[in-house]
Amino acid sequence: MRKLAQTATAPQPSRPTGVTFACAASAMPVAICTAHAYLLIGCDVTHIDADKVAAALAGGGRGIVGPLVSRKDYTVSGIRRTEPGQVEVHACETDIFYVTEGEATFVTGGTVVGGKQTAPGQIRGKDISGGQTMTLKKGDVVTIPAGTPHWFKTVSPSVSYLTVKVIK
DSSP: OHHHHHHHHSOOTTSOTTOOOBOTTTOOBHHHHHHHHHHHHOOOOOOOOHHHHHHHHHOSSSOOOSOSEEOSSEEEEEEEESSOOOEEEETTEEEEEEEEEEEEEEEESSEEESOEEEETTEEEESEEESOEEEEEETTOEEEEOTTOOEEEEEEEEEEEEEEEEEEO
8 A cells, every 4th residue: 555655646747746635535645545436336347358359350341340338438449441431520529549450541630521410429521631641550549539530541451440439
């Protein structure tokens, strides 16, 4: 427990140094209080078996098997693409992609060409004008803030990635 207490009082960039932040209910350092709260109320830990993750990442076409995890404020999905997609803009969802296999040309930012609302807070289009183009490959991570146009422009021959979607 002493190590947790030291961690809780360590200087942090946005907090003044030398200050101990404690849980108001118990006067325990925050790290210990947080661990204590998890023990008392439980936590929403989810384990996804490697076989289920592999199945999601190996799906044919735009192989969304359904979210691996779905909560009110986030989802986790495995996706495999074998062809380009449409431009997407999510008003209230930040996407985080971790590429596990393959390669793709990915475009972010700019202006959506031919955009149409497909659902509340969701826009799809056919092209991006003035965006930033990058090559995604195995091991890459890309974060796309809510409201940012993004598009898998080319896929060669396929790309598989885990998506964490953080919902505002």
